[in-house]
Each structure stands twice: as structure tokens, then as C-alpha cells.
Amino acid sequence: MGRFPALAGVDLDVSDSQIVLLSGHNGAGKSTLLRLCAGLVPLASGSAVVLGNDLGKSRSAVRRRVGLLGHETFLYEDLTVRENLDFWSRAAGATKEDGLSALDRLGVASRLHDVNVRGLSAGQRRRVSFAAMICRRPELWLLDEPHAGLDAAGRDTVDSLVTEAAAHGATVLFVSHELDRADALADRHLVIDSGIIVDETRRADTSTTDSDSVPLGAIPDA
Amino acid sequence: MRDVLLVAAKDLRIERRSRIGTAQVLPFALLVLLLFAFALDPDRGLLEAATPGLFWVTVLFSAVLALQRNFGIEAEDGIIDALRLCGMAPSSIYFGKVLALVVQLFALEFVLVIAVAVFYNLEFNGIPLLVVISLAATLGIAATGSIYGALSARLRSRDTLLPLLMLPLLAPVLISATRGSEIALRGEVGTGWSWAALLGLFASTYLIVGAVLFSPLLEDA
Numbered sequence: 544m545g546r547f548p549a550l551a552g553v554d555l556d557v558s559d560s561q562i563v564l565l566s567g568h569n570g571a572g573k574s575t576l577l578r579l580c581a582g583l584v585p586l587a588s589g590s591a592v593v594l595g596n597d598l599g600k601s602r603s604a605v606r607r608r609v610g611l612l613g614h615e616t617f618l619y620e621d622l623t624v625r626e627n628l629d630f631w632s633r634a635a636g637a638t639k640e641d642g643l644s645a646l647d648r649l650g651v652a653s654r655l656h657d658v659n660v661r662g663l664s665a666g667q668r669r670r671v672s673f674a675a676m677i678c679r680r681p682e683l684w685l686l687d688e689p690h691a692g693l694d695a696a697g698r699d700t701v702d703s704l705v706t707e708a709a710a711h712g713a714t715v716l717f718v719s720h721e722l723d724r725a726d727a728l729a730d731r732h733l734v735i736d737s738g739i740i741v742d743e744t745r746r747a748d749t750s751t752t753d754s755d756s757v758p759l760g761a762i763p764d765a
Numbered sequence: 766m767r768d769v770l771l772v773a774a775k776d777l778r779i780e781r782r783s784r785i786g787t788a789q790v791l792p793f794a795l796l797v798l799l800l801f802a803f804a805l806d807p808d809r810g811l812l813e814a815a816t817p818g819l820f821w822v823t824v825l826f827s828a829v830l831a832l833q834r835n836f837g838i839e840a841e842d843g844i845i846d847a848l849r850l851c852g853m854a855p856s857s858i859y860f861g862k863v864l865a866l867v868v869q870l871f872a873l874e875f876v877l878v879i880a881v882a883v884f885y886n887l888e889f890n891g892i893p894l895l896v897v898i899s900l901a902a903t904l905g906i907a908a909t910g911s912i913y914g915a916l917s918a919r920l921r922s923r924d925t926l927l928p929l930l931m932l933p934l935l936a937p938v939l940i941s942a943t944r945g946s947e948i949a950l951r952g953e954v955g956t957g958w959s960w961a962a963l964l965g966l967f968a969s970t971y972l973i974v975g976a977v978l979f980s981p982l983l984e985d986a
Contacts, residue, residue, distance in 0.1 A: 581850060582850075583846055583849060611850060633771055634771060634848075636852065
């Protein structure tokens with residue numbers, strides 16, 4: 544991670560079906576932690592186990608089981624919404640129908656399906672990106688500011704999808720700066736500063752046990 | 766094979782939609798051929814003798830433009846990360862991109878052959894050998910170019926770096942394709958097949974190298 548590690552000494556266990564909020568200042572290391580969990584960033588030192596896979600040994604096994612919603616759209620601008628969803632769903636082993644169903648869940652109007660992504664607003668692109676992510680049915684959702692750019696209805700849709708995914712066994716890690724909304728959604732709230740978890744709060748009704756704990760990662764000082 | 770066709774179809778669809786090939790690469794190639802025709806017109810003998818070389822140099826320069834576009838689209842909006850996450854084998858992505866490029870370059874060469882016939886008033890002999898040479902040379906260019914396209918995809922200097930990396934390595938393709946085409950056009954087909962075989966060997970080697978290297982290249986891109 545270069546001379547100044549984005550993460551240093553993060554020690555984190557996340558259970559199945561948990562919704563975990565990561566917050567902190569810009570540059571605190573939140574997005575890097577998500578990318579690390581997605582297997583996109585190599586470990587400089589320490590160890591990390593995601594969905595039972597050691598990221599130090601093989602990151603490819605993890606990648607196909609996670610869904611990442613980043614700051615970038617992950618969409619081809621010269622393809623239509625339908626063509627993008629068709630490509631990404633089939634690339635991940637899902638079907639065209641899965642892609643269309645995901646668009647429907649995100650509330651992307653059918654009149655937009657044949658519009659080039661280049662012609663969409665930021666909020667519409669965000670919805671399409673989200674649809675491209677969920678059509679793969681990931682087991683671990685990694686969402687970097689999922690509410691950004693969305694209108695009120697879109698934000699409610701994201702919240703309900705996250706809650707539903709967790710209810711069906713998916714684990715959700717998300718970054719947000721809208722703490723009121725995010726806190727209401729999350730089971731746990733971790734505050735990161737300079738690559739270290741400095742504070743943690745848990746929702747009162749959340750109960751986790753060690754037996755169902757799936758270690759996400761433990762990254763000591765680089 | 767399904768993923769190879771999926772990637773190739775996606776690339777060709779983007780190309781058809783953006784029209785970079787028809788609106789920019791093809792006019793550029795035709796302009797180069799036309800300028801050579803103007804430059805060498807006083808000496809028709811030299812123009813005729815140089816035609817195979819001029820043709821393949823034009824194809825090479827056009828391939829650089831097509832490759833910059835082909836891998837530029839993967840560098841936008843985090844697409845490379847999405848490709849790494851989607852679970853497709855890197856070799857499938859590589860072969861898909863090579864296939865799409867071969868289709869584009871072959872279509873370009875078809876138009877350029879017509880342009881050569883018109884601008885240079887050339888008669889064509891040994892057409893089966895010319896077709897095989899074109900196919901093998903195009904495959905070699907696409908196989909090599911796709912490796913270096915992936916290597917330079919996320920670099921800010923990729924537009925200038927790609928030709929610097931790629932063109933020296935494609936010198937054997939340029940020489941073999943030019944020699945083979947010269948022989949075919951003279952109607953001495955027999956000896957031309959050895960150049961075609963050399964082109965085939967080069968293309969096969971780079972396809973294998975590309976399939977092996979594309980995974981680490983995608984990681985570093």
C-alpha cells in the first residue's frame with residue numbers, strides 16, 4: 544500500500560447477515576478496507592479471511608462472491624442500460640432475466656432500458672450500477688456511499704434492499720457520511736481514523752455469537 | 766468459449782455504437798494510403814513495388830488507434846475492477862478482445878484492399894495466399910497488441926507508450942506480411958506459404974503468451 548499504509552492495525556470480525564456501517568473522515572481508509580475485502584487490493588502484511596477464503600493465498604475465489612458498489616459506475620457508457628446489465632449478469636454466470644429483475648428492483652424505469660448509460664443522470668447511473676451488482680446475488684455486499692446521488696425514493700429502495708439481503712444471509716459492509724440514515728440501517732457502526740478502528744457501537748437489539756462469526760480480516764500494522 | 770464470445774460481442778457492439786472505427790480509424794487509414802499515392806505517384810514502379818509494405822504499415826498504425834480505443838474503454842469508470850470481480854477467466858477476456866480486434870482489423874483491411882486497387886491501380890494475384898497472410902498477420906497484430914493494450918490501459922501516457930512498446934515487437938509481422946504479399950501479388954505463390962507459416966507461428970506464440978500473461982496484467986492494470 545505504498546509508504547503510507549491506508550490501513551494499519553484494523554482488526555475486524557463480521558458475522559453472517561450483519562449490516563456494518565463504516566464511517567470516518569475522508570482518507571481514513573474506509574474505501575480501501577472495502578476494496579481489500581473485495582480482493583482488489585493485495586495485503587501488504589497481516590492476514591484477512593473473507594467468506595472463508597484467505598486473501599493472502601487466493602483473492603479470485605473471493606471476488607466472484609462479493610458485490611462492490613464503488614465511486615465509479617462499472618458501466619460501459621456506450622452501451623444501453625439493458626446491454627450493460629445483460630453483459631455483467633452473464634459475465635457473472637447469471638441470466639438476462641436476473642439483470643432485468645434487478646433493474647426492476649432498483650426502480651429503473653423501462654423507458655430507460657434502451658438509453659445509453661452516457662445519457663443517464665448521476666442518480667440513474669447509481670441505480671443501474673446497484674442493479675448490476677445485485678444481479679450477481681453476492682454473499683458479501685460492499686457499498687461505498689450507496690445513497691450518494693439518489694433521491695429520497697432511491698435511498699429508501701437501497702435501505703430496503705440492504706435489509707432484505709441481510710435477512711437472506713448476506714453480509715453488508717457499507718460506508719456512509721449520512722449518519723442518521725445509516726445508523727438506522729446498521730447493526731454495528733465502526734469509526735475509522737487514519738486506517739484504524741477507533742470506535743464501535745452496536746445496535747441494542749443485535750446479538751452475535753462467536754460460533755456464527757466469520758472473520759473478515761485482521762490487518763496488523765504495516 | 767461462451768465468455769470469449771460475450772466479450773467480443775460487447776466490444777463490437779461498443780465499436781458499432783461509438784463509430785470510432787468508421788469515423789476515425791478508417792478515414793485515417795485511407796488518408797495515409799492516399800498521401801503515399803500522392804508522394805510516390807511520379808514513380809509508378811516504386812509505388813507498385815512498395816504497395817505491400819505501405820498497406821501493412823497503414824494497417825499497423827490503424828491497429829494502434831483501434832487498440833488504444835479498445836483498452837481505453839476498459840480503463841474508464843472502474844471497468845477493469847468490475848472485470849476482475851465478475852469471475853470470468855482472464856484468458857477468456859483476452860481471447861474475446863483479440864477476436865473483436867481481428868474482426869475490426871479484417872473489415873478495415875477489406876476496405877483498404879479496395880482503396881489500394883483504386884488509388885494504386887493494382888492487379889491482385891494469389892488471392893488465397895493473400896487471404897491467409899492477412900488472417901495470420903491480423904491475428905498476430907491483435908494477439909500482441911492486446912497484451913500491450915492491457916499493460917498500458919491505466920497509464921496516463923498510454924497513447925504514446927502503446928506504439929512505442931508494440932511496434933518494435935511487430936516488426937517480424939510487418940516483414941513477413943510484406944514479403945508474403947509481394948510474392949502473392951507477383952503470382953509466385955509457392956514460396957509465399959513459408960511467410961504465411963511464419964506469421965501463423967508468430968500469432969500462435971503470442972496467443973499462448975497472452976493467455977498466460979493476461980491474468981497478471983489485469984491485476985496490475
